[in-house]
Amino acid sequence: MTQNPAQNPTLTLDHLQIGRPGRIAKIGAPCGTESDPHLEDLLLSLGFEEGAMIEMRHQGAFGGPLAVCVDGRMLAIRPADASYILVEPAVSPASKEAL
Numbered sequence: 001m002t003q004n005p006a007q008n009p010t011l012t013l014d015h016l017q018i019g020r021p022g023r024i025a026k027i028g029a030p031c032g033t034e035s036d037p038h039l040e041d042l043l044l045s046l047g048f049e050e051g052a053m054i055e056m057r058h059q060g061a062f063g064g065p066l067a068v069c070v071d072g073r074m075l076a077i078r079p080a081d082a083s084y085i086l087v088e089p090a091v092s093p094a095s096k097e098a099l
Helices: 037-046 093-098
Strands: 021-027 053-059 066-070 074-077 086-090
Touching: 021 037
Parallel strands: none
Antiparallel strands: 021 053, 021 086, 053 066, 066 074
16 A cells, blocks of 8 residues: 555754654755765764654744754754755554554
8 A cells, every 4th residue: 555645745854843742864965055074974973864754753842953852862953954954744544544
């Protein structure tokens, strides 16, 4: 059975809901912006790798840093940097039952 992409769209990490897990689909510049290879290398060195499981844990007030869990490690990241991380949100059990 193939999955309909519309059922599980991708979004940037800075838009992932708190407590919702997902999988990193891609690391790279958001659409319409210039790539920053140094930032991409930094994110990869911190463990933000394609295929890694990720969960948003906390969003700082007034656009502050985001706390995320990547493959069991807690990391903080700026929202602007989080926009370089494309995430496929995990399908929740409730939404699976609705299918």
